[in-house]
Amino acid sequence: MARIIVVTSGKGGVGKTTTSAAVAMGLAKKGHKTVVIDFDVGLRNLDLILGCERRVVYDFVNVIHNESTLNQALIRDKRCGELYILPASQTRDKDALTEEGVGRVLEELSKDFEYIICDSPAGIERGAHLAMYFADDAFIVTNPEVSSVRDSDRMLGILASKSRRAEKGEEPIKEFLLLSRYSPERVKLGEMLSVDDVQEILSLHLLGVVPESKSVLNASNSGIPVILDEQSDAGQAYSDIVARYLGEDKPHRFIDAEKKGLFGKLFRGK
Amino acid sequence: MSIDSTLISNQKVAVEIKSSAFNIPALILSSHSIVEIKQQLQKKILQAPEFFKNSPLLIELHELTEQQVEIDLRSLIKTLRSLHLIPIAISGATRKQNSIAIELGIAVQTKHILIEPPVVEKIPAVEEVTEKIESIEPLTKTVSEIENKLIMQPVRSGQRIYTKGDLTVLAPVNPGAELIAEGNIHIYAPMRGRALAGVQGNTKSCIFCSDLQAELVSIAGVYRLSEDFDKSLRQKLVQIYLHDQTLLIKKL
Numbered sequence: 028m029a030r031i032i033v034v035t036s037g038k039g040g041v042g043k044t045t046t047s048a049a050v051a052m053g054l055a056k057k058g059h060k061t062v063v064i065d066f067d068v069g070l071r072n073l074d075l076i077l078g079c080e081r082r083v084v085y086d087f088v089n090v091i092h093n094e095s096t097l098n099q100a101l102i103r104d105k106r107c108g109e110l111y112i113l114p115a116s117q118t119r120d121k122d123a124l125t126e127e128g129v130g131r132v133l134e135e136l137s138k139d140f141e142y143i144i145c146d147s148p149a150g151i152e153r154g155a156h157l158a159m160y161f162a163d164d165a166f167i168v169t170n171p172e173v174s175s176v177r178d179s180d181r182m183l184g185i186l187a188s189k190s191r192r193a194e195k196g197e198e199p200i201k202e203f204l205l206l207s208r209y210s211p212e213r214v215k216l217g218e219m220l221s222v223d224d225v226q227e228i229l230s231l232h233l234l235g236v237v238p239e240s241k242s243v244l245n246a247s248n249s250g251i252p253v254i255l256d257e258q259s260d261a262g263q264a265y266s267d268i269v270a271r272y273l274g275e276d277k278p279h280r281f282i283d284a285e286k287k288g289l290f291g292k293l294f295r296g297k
Numbered sequence: 298m299s300i301d302s303t304l305i306s307n308q309k310v311a312v313e314i315k316s317s318a319f320n321i322p323a324l325i326l327s328s329h330s331i332v333e334i335k336q337q338l339q340k341k342i343l344q345a346p347e348f349f350k351n352s353p354l355l356i357e358l359h360e361l362t363e364q365q366v367e368i369d370l371r372s373l374i375k376t377l378r379s380l381h382l383i384p385i386a387i388s389g390a391t392r393k394q395n396s397i398a399i400e401l402g403i404a405v406q407t408k409h410i411l412i413e414p415p416v417v418e419k420i421p422a423v424e425e426v427t428e429k430i431e432s433i434e435p436l437t438k439t440v441s442e443i444e445n446k447l448i449m450q451p452v453r454s455g456q457r458i459y460t461k462g463d464l465t466v467l468a469p470v471n472p473g474a475e476l477i478a479e480g481n482i483h484i485y486a487p488m489r490g491r492a493l494a495g496v497q498g499n500t501k502s503c504i505f506c507s508d509l510q511a512e513l514v515s516i517a518g519v520y521r522l523s524e525d526f527d528k529s530l531r532q533k534l535v536q537i538y539l540h541d542q543t544l545l546i547k548k549l
Contacts, residue, residue, distance in 0.1 A: 177454050180471050184453030228471055228489075230451060 029137040032144050033162035033200075035186075037178030039149030041170045042207040045243055046265075047146035048076040049254040050166065053269030055110035056254075059141040062101065064132075065115035066158035067148035068123055074114045077104065078250025088116035091128030097135055106255070111140070121154035129157045151185055160191050164201045167231065170208045171220040176228050183229065204231035205268060210239045211284040222282055235268035237261050238281040321385070324377075325357040329368040335376050342380060347459045354382050355406070359389035370397045443480065452476065452490060472512060481505070487532075493520075495539075504537040509546070519544045 034047045044067075051063035065073035068088060074080040079102050085095035090113070097113075104110035113132075116123065136143050147158035159165060165186050169179045186200050187193060193200075206225060213219040222236060237243075242259030246252065254269070256262040260281060267277045328334060342349045354377060361368055370387070377384045386404040387394065395405045443462035452458060452466060454473030464478040467485050474490035476482050479497045484506040495502030495517040502516050509530055512523050516539045526546065534549045 177472060180454040181473065183451075184456040184474075187450065187453065188456070227487075228469075230469070 029140045029143045030164060031133060031137075031162050032142060032164045032166060033147055033159040034144060034166045034168060035147035035155060035159055035182055036149070036168040036175070037151060037155075037182040038170075038175045041168050041175055042205075042237070042243075043149070043168050044072050044076050044146055045247060045253060046166060046168050046205060046207065046237075047144050048073060048252040049262075049265040050269055050272075051142075051144045052077075052104070052107060052110055052252040053254045053265055054142050054144075054273075055104070055107045057269065057273065058109060060109045060111075060139065061142040061144065062111040062113060062136055062140045063144040063146060064113040065146050066124070066154050067146065068115045068154060069117065069120045070148065071115040071117040073146050074102075074112065075250060076247050077112055077252060079104070079112055079114075080250070083114045086114045086116040087132070088119050088123045090132055091123065091125060097132065121148070121152065124153060124157050126157060126160065130161060133161050151181065155182075156185075156189065159186055159200075160189070162186075162190060162200050163192075164203065166203050166205050166234065167229070168205045168207055169225060169229065171206060171210075171214070171222075171225055173220070176220065176225055180228055183231075202231050203234040203272070204229060205234050205237065207237040208239045209236045209281065211282060215284050233279070234271055235264055236279060236281050237264040237268075321353050321355050323355040323357050323388075324384075325360065326368065327360045329361055329366045331369065331372050331376055334373070335380070338377075338380055338382075345459075350381050352382055354384045356384055356387045357389055358387060358391075358394065362389050362391055367391060367394065370394045371401070374401055374403065445480075446478075454490075470511075478502070484508075491515075492537075494537075500539045502539075505535070505549075506537075507534045508532050509535050514544070514546075516544060521546075 032050070034043050034050070036043050047063055051061050055061045063073065063077075064087060065071055066087075067073070074083055082102050085100040087100065089095040090097050090100045100113055102112045102114065104112065133143060145158040145162065148154040159182075167179050167182065169175050183202060186202065190200055192198065204225075206222060209222075210219055214221045222233065226233070238260050240259055240261035242256050243253050243261050246256055246259075246262075253259065253261050254265040257266070264281055267280065270277050326334065356373070358368065370390070374384055384403055386406050387398045388406040390398065390405070398405050444460055445462040446458065446460040446464050448458060448464070448466045449468055451468045452470040452474040454471050457475040457477065458464060459477045461479045463480040463483070464476055465483040465485075466476065469486045470476060470484060470488050470490040470492075472489045476484070476490065476492045477496055478494050479499065479502075480494065481502050482492045482494045482504045484492070484504075487508040487510055488506040489510045489512070491513040492504050492506070492511055493515040494504045498517050500517045504514055504516065509526070510523075510532060513520055514537050515521070516537065519539055519542060521544045530546055530548060536547045536549050538545055538547070
């Protein structure tokens with residue numbers, strides 16, 4: 028049986044798709060057969076971030092409505108053979124998703140894959156609801172600012188009461204926090220919420236902090252998941268996150284501002 | 298002071314009859330299909346199970362009576378009870394249904410004129426009153442059935458917890474969350490949401506919280522916003538209570 032992970036946040040623009048792509052690639056690179064599903068029907072983006080937008084023929088909605096088979100719609104990543112993408116439809120809307128259809132597709136995928144990552148759309152409506160409904164684990168992507176924290180809190184309430192596990196009275200969804208677009212320097216200046224400020228409200232298991240980084244935008248624009256950019260701090264942060272999720276013990280990084288030594292000062296002066 | 302009470306003034310008053318108004322949900326029926334009614338009601342109840350549980354109910358039959366459709370009252374009452382609702386009165390029913398209702402211990406409200414030809418031989422008013430008093434019994438029973446609740450998980454933004462009795466919370470209550478109780482509310486963790494105690498009008502209800510950061514607190518409908526809290530009370534252990542219609546916050 029596959030483990031179903033939902034990447035969600037409530038708020039838009041916090042990095043759900045970036046995280047979905049990075050984590051999926053990270054798991055696949057570690058040899059786990061992984062599929063990542065774009066639930067953002069009508070606002071398809073995941074294919075761009077993963078650089079497979081020109082290979083989309085059939086999509087998730089086609090499979091749900093039995094207009095194509097799952098194998099026809101799945102796109103195998105060219106860089107890593109263990110990674111597959113199930114893209115969203117760009118011409119439909121969220122009403123094209125049905126609980127029965129999503130359940131059936133996830134069940135079928137569960138037979139072949141180790142991890143299924145559901146990239147949730149923003150909001151708490153149908154698309155987001157169905158993305159989280161069948162989940163076993165939830166990655167809550169939050170930015171260190173008040174509206175994102177509140178929306179994440181709302182999402183956590185929904186996970187605890189409206190998911191299949193909650194409705195069936197099973198063990199609740201495991202929730203993990205990913206704090207993205209974090210800037211220790213701005214936290215120090217009091218311009219940004221700190222990890223502790225966020226945890227005061229959310230009190231979750233912290234899977235990792237992803238620093239604000241230019242490499243994320245570069246990676247998105249070129250269709251390469253940022254985790255493949257091993258030189259960048261964001262790429263390393265996602266590698267840590269995947270490792271921690273798989274049970275490895277990695278100390279947290281990127282939380283405190285780097286101390287600038289003499290060399291740092293000299294180079295910065297350039 | 299009325300004559301009656303002066304007469305018995307040296308005795309201990311055991312009974313007092315006052316007119317009082319309850320807000321009771323009315324079930325307005327426009328179909329006579331018990332199956333249909335049951336399905337739609339179940340859906341409604343699912344949206345707020347705690348709210349409907351053991352809720353008294355007035356059954357409005359005007360529409361059906363006007364359409365000259367007669368619903369099977371016995372199975373309707375049975376169905377409602379199976380859904381944990383407590384039908385206490387019917388209104389706008391036919392004469393036949395009225396007598397069935399009385400047989401079942403359900404009060405009859407005859408404010409509105411029935412379509413049936415007026416019956417000369419009216420049920421004596423007194424009898425009706427006694428019936429009504431009897432049927433109110435189950436209602437008072439449910440009110441006194443206090444249901445206390447203990448919450449150990451954080452209450453997240455957008456979550457709402459309702460209880461008929463006291464509510465005790467041992468985890469943080471986040472902004473945008475709502476605690477609603479007919480009795481008292483106790484919070485032994487940071488309280489950042491809204492707390493409404495005594496929502497059915499119990500002015501003796503209190504709110505106790507160990508770390509006051511609430512957005513709003515209210516007792517029996519009298520509320521205060523965080524904006525109006527004294528700064529010295531922030532993040533303190535406090536008791537919130539009502540004194541002469543004024544909401545007071547006291548450091549403990």
